[in-house]
Amino acid sequence: MSADSPMIQVKNLWKVFGSNPDKVIGTELASLTRSELRAKTGNTVAVRDVSFDVAPGEVFVVMGLSGSGKSTLVRCMTRLIEPTAGELIFSGEDILKVDGNRLRELRRTKFSMVFQHFGLLPHRKVIDNIAYPLEINGVGKAERHKRAQEVIELVGLNGYSEAYPEQLSGGMQQRVGLARALAADPEIMFLDEPFSALDPLIRRDMQSEVIRLHHELGKTMVFITHDLQEAAKVGDRIAIMRDGALIQVGTPAELVANPKDEYVANFVRDIAKSHVLTLRYIARPLRSDESAATVELDADLIIREALPTVLEAHRPIHVVSGGSSIGVVSAEDVLALIASVN
Amino acid sequence: MYRKLLERKGYFFLGFIALWYALSKIFFDKATWELGIADNTSFTNVVGDAAGAISGNRTHSPFFVYFFNPIRLFINGFVDIIRNLIATPSNGHAAPTIGWLGVIAILAFITLATSRIRMAILVITFLLGCGALGMWADTMDTLAMTLAAVLLSLAIGIPCGIWAGLSDRVLKLFTPILDLAQILPTMVYLAPLALFFMIGEASATIATMIYSVPISIRITSHAIRSLNFSPVEASISMGATKKQTLSKVQLPMAKQMIVLGVNQTVMAALSFVVIAALIAAPGLGKPVISALTIQNTGRGFVAGLAVVLVAIMLDRATSAAAMKQKAFIPPTESEKRRKRLNVSIAGAVALGATIASHFVTALGNFPDNFDIATPISNATNSFVNFLVNDVSFLTVGFKDIISIRVLNPIEDMLARAPWFMTLTMFVIAALVLAGKRIAFLTFVLLSAIAATGLWFDAMITLTQTIVATLLTMIVGVALGIWVGRSKRADSLLRPFLDAGQTMPAFVYLVPILGLFGPTRFTAIATGIVYSIPVVVKIVGEGIRSVPESMIEAATAAGSNVRQIITKVQLPASKRALMLAANQGMIFVLAVIVIGGFVGSGGLGYIVIMGSSKPELQGKGLVAGFVILLLGVAIDRVAQAASRRA
Numbered sequence: 003m004s005a006d007s008p009m010i011q012v013k014n015l016w017k018v019f020g021s022n023p024d025k026v027i028g029t030e031l032a033s034l035t036r037s038e039l040r041a042k043t044g045n046t047v048a049v050r051d052v053s054f055d056v057a058p059g060e061v062f063v064v065m066g067l068s069g070s071g072k073s074t075l076v077r078c079m080t081r082l083i084e085p086t087a088g089e090l091i092f093s094g095e096d097i098l099k100v101d102g103n104r105l106r107e108l109r110r111t112k113f114s115m116v117f118q119h120f121g122l123l124p125h126r127k128v129i130d131n132i133a134y135p136l137e138i139n140g141v142g143k144a145e146r147h148k149r150a151q152e153v154i155e156l157v158g159l160n161g162y163s164e165a166y167p168e169q170l171s172g173g174m175q176q177r178v179g180l181a182r183a184l185a186a187d188p189e190i191m192f193l194d195e196p197f198s199a200l201d202p203l204i205r206r207d208m209q210s211e212v213i214r215l216h217h218e219l220g221k222t223m224v225f226i227t228h229d230l231q232e233a234a235k236v237g238d239r240i241a242i243m244r245d246g247a248l249i250q251v252g253t254p255a256e257l258v259a260n261p262k263d264e265y266v267a268n269f270v271r272d273i274a275k276s277h278v279l280t281l282r283y284i285a286r287p288l289r290s291d292e293s294a295a296t297v298e299l300d301a302d303l304i305i306r307e308a309l310p311t312v313l314e315a316h317r318p319i320h321v322v323s324g325g326s327s328i329g330v331v332s333a334e335d336v337l338a339l340i341a342s343v344n
Numbered sequence: 345m346y347r348k349l350l351e352r353k354g355y356f357f358l359g360f361i362a363l364w365y366a367l368s369k370i371f372f373d374k375a376t377w378e379l380g381i382a383d384n385t386s387f388t389n390v391v392g393d394a395a396g397a398i399s400g401n402r403t404h405s406p407f408f409v410y411f412f413n414p415i416r417l418f419i420n421g422f423v424d425i426i427r428n429l430i431a432t433p434s435n436g437h438a439a440p441t442i443g444w445l446g447v448i449a450i451l452a453f454i455t456l457a458t459s460r461i462r463m464a465i466l467v468i469t470f471l472l473g474c475g476a477l478g479m480w481a482d483t484m485d486t487l488a489m490t491l492a493a494v495l496l497s498l499a500i501g502i503p504c505g506i507w508a509g510l511s512d513r514v515l516k517l518f519t520p521i522l523d524l525a526q527i528l529p530t531m532v533y534l535a536p537l538a539l540f541f542m543i544g545e546a547s548a549t550i551a552t553m554i555y556s557v558p559i560s561i562r563i564t565s566h567a568i569r570s571l572n573f574s575p576v577e578a579s580i581s582m583g584a585t586k587k588q589t590l591s592k593v594q595l596p597m598a599k600q601m602i603v604l605g606v607n608q609t610v611m612a613a614l615s616f617v618v619i620a621a622l623i624a625a626p627g628l629g630k631p632v633i634s635a636l637t638i639q640n641t642g643r644g645f646v647a648g649l650a651v652v653l654v655a656i657m658l659d660r661a662t663s664a665a666a667m668k669q670k671a672f673i674p675p676t677e678s679e680k681r682r683k684r685l686n687v688s689i690a691g692a693v694a695l696g697a698t699i700a701s702h703f704v705t706a707l708g709n710f711p712d713n714f715d716i717a718t719p720i721s722n723a724t725n726s727f728v729n730f731l732v733n734d735v736s737f738l739t740v741g742f743k744d745i746i747s748i749r750v751l752n753p754i755e756d757m758l759a760r761a762p763w764f765m766t767l768t769m770f771v772i773a774a775l776v777l778a779g780k781r782i783a784f785l786t787f788v789l790l791s792a793i794a795a796t797g798l799w800f801d802a803m804i805t806l807t808q809t810i811v812a813t814l815l816t817m818i819v820g821v822a823l824g825i826w827v828g829r830s831k832r833a834d835s836l837l838r839p840f841l842d843a844g845q846t847m848p849a850f851v852y853l854v855p856i857l858g859l860f861g862p863t864r865f866t867a868i869a870t871g872i873v874y875s876i877p878v879v880v881k882i883v884g885e886g887i888r889s890v891p892e893s894m895i896e897a898a899t900a901a902g903s904n905v906r907q908i909i910t911k912v913q914l915p916a917s918k919r920a921l922m923l924a925a926n927q928g929m930i931f932v933l934a935v936i937v938i939g940g941f942v943g944s945g946g947l948g949y950i951v952i953m954g955s956s957k958p959e960l961q962g963k964g965l966v967a968g969f970v971i972l973l974l975g976v977a978i979d980r981v982a983q984a985a986s987r988r989a
């Protein structure tokens with residue numbers, strides 16, 4: 003498998019709750035809206051014809067309002083919920099076709115999950131919680147404790163290995179959840195609103211923690227959240243869901259710059275543009291009455307980070323991409339963007 | 345058409361009952377199908393013959409040889425192992441293998457190891473108390489029977505409960521059986537079991553299990569089902585097999601509630617083992633029954649006291665063990681070390697005591713040279729005499745008012761009117777209260793009762809059940825409102841309610857018999873006392889669960905306390921009230937039937953006569969069956985009515 007072929011491919015995935023879900027897909031019923039269908043047949047379309055790819059090492063964020071189908075999507079991807087239709091390919095293997103044994107094997111080695119409500123085992127010490135995935139895979143006690151200890155250090159839980167979950171704060175508990183998901187060294191991690199139950203301050207710490215772990219370990223991550231700041235902070239790309247369907251997928255900058263519709267625009271409204279947009283999005287031609295500064299800036303630089311240079315220059319600066327200039331930015335342009343109230 | 349009636353249910357019912365009463369006066373004593381106690385009908389004769397044929401086949405029919413008899417022998421053997429160990433002298437020994445000192449030491453040790461030292465002291469004191477009451481051997485028999493039944497019940501109940509906890513299909517399959525077992529009055533299945541397994545330990549144990557296995561299944565499955573799902577889901581997501589998730593996640597997390605189920609199972613088994621004395625189960629039930637039979641309140645009180653001691657002891661010890669499972673966090677190392685030391689010392693002492701009690705006869709058979717039973721018995725008798733003779737307005741007066749003003753008129757309506765009239769009236773009432781389906785069911789069940797020929801006795805029992813339920817509801821709802829509205833009342837009454845629910849029904853009969861003598865009223869009063877706790881609990885719970893905002897709104901609108909109760913809290917807890925009435929009625933029915941012992945007449949008396957007189961065996965079996973029909977009818981109508989409420 004080449005390095006740039008996708009780690010995860012989701013193709014036309016559907017999940018319909020209720021009786022006779024197969025009667026819905028591929029019929030005219032499928033084109034009804036969610037509430038119409040529920041009124042008519044009692045079925046709920048939780049995931050509607052979703053397709054996307056995730057590259058190796060990417061952090062892919064799924065966002066959407068409550069009830070938009072995020073949890074169902076991620077549970078379909080781990081087959082905690084059986085999808086109604088579609089394909090799901092991890093490194094070339096169709097996950098929906100594998101049998102129970104192979105599925106368990108994949109769950110033990112290939113991917114792992116972090117839950118909103120942690121899902122820790124209250125009757126086990128931290129270390130035995132973290133060692134649990136190794137234990138069910140038949141790893142001996144000494145070895146799994148050694149591995150668990152490594153992960154404990156990795157997530158900053160030193161000194162807590164003998165504690166019980168109830169004795170830890172929420173943030174600490176989710177560190178245990180993270181450590182447990184890392185213990186078997188999976189390639190893919192699914193995180194379903196991992197920090198929604200935490201206080202804002204702790205949440206910010208944990209986001210940084212995930213970013214750090216991602217830098218150190220380079221796992222592929224599918225990260226569910228309904229918090230836009232969080233999505234912009236941790237995500238390489240963001241997918242926005244509504245009523246079970248994917249509305250738009252793109253980098254934070256793409257979403258902010260070109261929201262596909264009102265729903266997406268509303269969603270991204272609260273992002274400070276200067277935090278996600280790069281210079282590329284505000285570069286403009288040099289006017290005849292201006293002369294550019296001698297410094298140049300890369301087109302993929304986040305605007306906020308370019309701010310000091312731009313202000314200092316007192317003149318427009320060339321924005322370069324692939325060696326040639328695509329336009330200029332001036333201090334006024336940047337300040338106007340920062341001051342604009344969407 | 346009856347939709348209209350429904351809207352004016354209140355007026356309709358007043359008129360309906362007035363009409364019913366009038367009709368019953370007009371047709372008084374006609375077509376009542378009253379049957380003398382010694383009389384059989386052709387149907388009861390047929391059943392009697394069939395029963396005779398069944399027991400005649402005991403030695404050679406393959407059903408017996410390959411099915412019933414092996415089960416009986418296995419259970420008898422199992423019970424005897426335990427009895428020989430602690431209750432009865434065996435192997436040419438003058439005392440049981442483990443004598444009284446050993447038993448006390450072992451039980452105290454187990455309690456110490458599973459809960460706290462205070463519980464161990466309570467166990468020692470209560471056991472000594474039972475011995476001092478002269479009830480040591482019977483107490484041990486009761487413990488042995490209870491232990492045997494509990495072990496067997498758990499061996500079936502916990503696996504089945506886990507199964508039902510994991511699979512919806514299995515739960516669906518079990519639920520109707522569990523429901524039926526819960527409404528079945530205890531007396532109903534004693535006689536049929538005795539028919540197949542003979543009277544004695546095996547029948548008693550199986551009867552007890554029929555009562556306690558469902559409780560164990562219910563609580564275990566509930567324990568599994570009520571678990572927080574996210575650890576379970578996490579376990580599956582990590583690739584655990586079903587077995588791994590069960591053994592490493594679900595069972596450890598459900599442990600506390602499963603142990604709580606053990607507590608409930610023990611209490612259910614105990615109360616049944618006492619009643620099973622009716623089919624010759626050894627234990628404390630025997631002295632209670634013989635005291636009831638000769639109406640010696642004092643003697644009955646002594647035996648009942650021993651039952652109470654055993655009940656409190658088992659309840660406290662097992663629920664303390666359950667509480668200890670509560671925290672998932674085990675004690676620290678130093679706590680553990682201290683505990684280990686304590687336990688090993690206690691263990692050594694217990695072992696020494698056990699060995700000593702095996703070899704020293706004085707430590708084997710409980711000494712009978714200090715007798716507190718006789719003084720207690722005498723004191724009780726003279727106290728009861730004082731109540732009955734000198735303050736008779738409290739006892740006789742109350743009894744007469746209820747009997748003449750309430751019991752007799754209702755009995756006239758139900759039992760002393762033509763059977764078809766009563767039947768029709770009931771079906772109409774069911775139609776209005778509960779709808780066509782239930783009305784039809786009522787018709788079928790009542791017709792079946794009529795067809796057995798025991799209509800009159802069934803109506804006598806029903807009358808007493810209705811009256812006792814009415815009185816229970818009056819007292820129970822009042823107390824329930826109080827408990828539901830006041831935290832203080834709740835904490836004041838709760839210990840009594842809890843204790844009341846764990847006591848075997850039999851125990852209540854004794855003092856009430858002393859007060860009211862062998863009459864219908866004794867059965868009714870016992871039914872009331874027995875069922876009040878459950879009614880109070882359900883009503884209190886219902887009142888408490890009325891949203892605070894509703895009460896605040898009513899208060900803000902200027903309602904006074906009475907208005908809040910009658911206009912807000914009671915209507916809002918209508919469902920709880922109906923449920924309480926339903927449960928109360930089922931509890932009452934169970935006791936009214938036992939009341940056959942103390943002069944309540946009706947079906948219970950026939951059941952009891954049936955078990956002692958061979959020529960009435962068939963009639964007794966039929967009476968048991970009629971009780972079952974009555975119970976199902978009551979339960980179905982009440983449930984349907986509460987769904988409509």
Ligand SMILES: Nc1ncnc2c1ncn2[C@@H]1O[C@H](COP(=O)(O)OP(=O)(O)OP(=O)(O)O)[C@@H](O)[C@H]1O
Pocket residue numbers: 019020046047048066067068069070071072073074075228
């Ligand atoms: N087991 C189920 N049976 C029927 N409908 C379900 C089931 N689980 C989820 N749904 C429905 O599917 C839809 C999507 O639910 P889902 O939990 O995936 O949303 P979500 O985006 O994760 O929301 P939240 O942010 O609240 O977690 C909802 O309308 C929900 O009611």
Ligand SMILES: [Mg+2]
Pocket residue numbers: 072073074195
């Ligand atoms: Mg969700």
